[in-house]
Amino acid sequence: MADIRFTLNGKATAYAGSAVDRLLDVLRDEYRCTSVKCGCKEGECGACSVLIDGVLYNSCCVAMGAVEGASVVTMEGFRETKRFAALEKAFGEVSAVQCGFCIPGMVLAAEALLSKNPHPTEDEIREGLSGNLCRCTGYNAIVNAVNNAAKEGNGLW
């Protein structure tokens, strides 16, 4: 049987396992992309967020067969970009990170939002991050961080 062919963080790869397997599990166990966190396996928490062809998905709710031919980006790939540098700086400056578990998903949700809407309002930021739960920060610092990244990273998105 043919493998599932896809691109992970810019590199072509093939997965020989089952098409029913969760993208989340395969990313963590097979490819050691441990930035992708498992919080709920129900699409409720956003900790497993990844970009597939530039669109935000919860990788717990994606079967491997659905990524055939697609480009998957996790934090391991996104962290090499200038956009990540802007987000990292902004998150750090306002102490938007505490335990860090939600942050890879939060940052990819911010990237998905800013790539569609480079100058979001506060409400739009809250909507864009509404699928990403954080138990530490109370969200305001994260919202401020994304707002600052959008301003200071002007032109990156």
Added chain:
Amino acid sequence: MVNGYVAASLQEALELRAAHNVVPYAGGTDLMVENRPGVAYLFLNKVPELKRITVDDESIRIGAAVTFTEAIASPDVPQLMKEAVSRIAAPAIRNAGTFGGNLGNGSAKADSVLIEFVADAKLRLVSLRGERTVDVDKFYLGRKKLDLGNDELIAEILLPKQGLEQYYYEKVGGRNALAISRVSFAGVFAAEDGKITNVAAAFGAVADTVLRFKDIEAMLLGKTLDEAKALKADYLRAYAERMVLTRGRVSAEYRKNVCMNLLGDFLTKFGV
């Protein structure tokens, strides 16, 4: 591919559906949570015929693999449907979740299905044997029971082009984002020459299927607003008697109170 088939066209999808014991997979958001053991998926997320939103003389046709995010961005999708699907979960789920999946999952909580009930939507079902069009309320045979053959796929949802402009929609959930409906309600109203021509009301998440009672709606059809006002108490009583609600995450009594309040508010909004 192990335990899966990727279809590149509708014809290929129908051939695979007929030849293998497969579960149609569009967005995966319900299937992956359910995580059925020993299953094989038929991946429909790349079938172009199922990814389109088109408009013909009578209908807005939404392909079964169109995602909620795509529908919200479409100029052709009625505002009522946009409002309902924009309240589903959060962006990442709306990026994946589809109209066909919302139907095929069979839940009475499905937010797009509520709108299809109140809009008298039709579904186009296809197989290698041919195709048929069914009314959405006939498609639901009972709790999680659908009028869909083992070789059939949901191809399109057909919404009427006109008549959904004046609507009332409320989703009652436990929180703002990521909320599963505890009670959802959609009403559509229309009047011509001072007489009511449509007063459709649908209730979601409160029974085995979405509820709609066309015989009670008929009480107000053809009536003026004043005549309808005089009948309002009888109309509400008829609903209260008919609605037998199930207990879910909240009590049946609570659900019924909310349903009746929303129904009354719907009529008030349109002057009845």
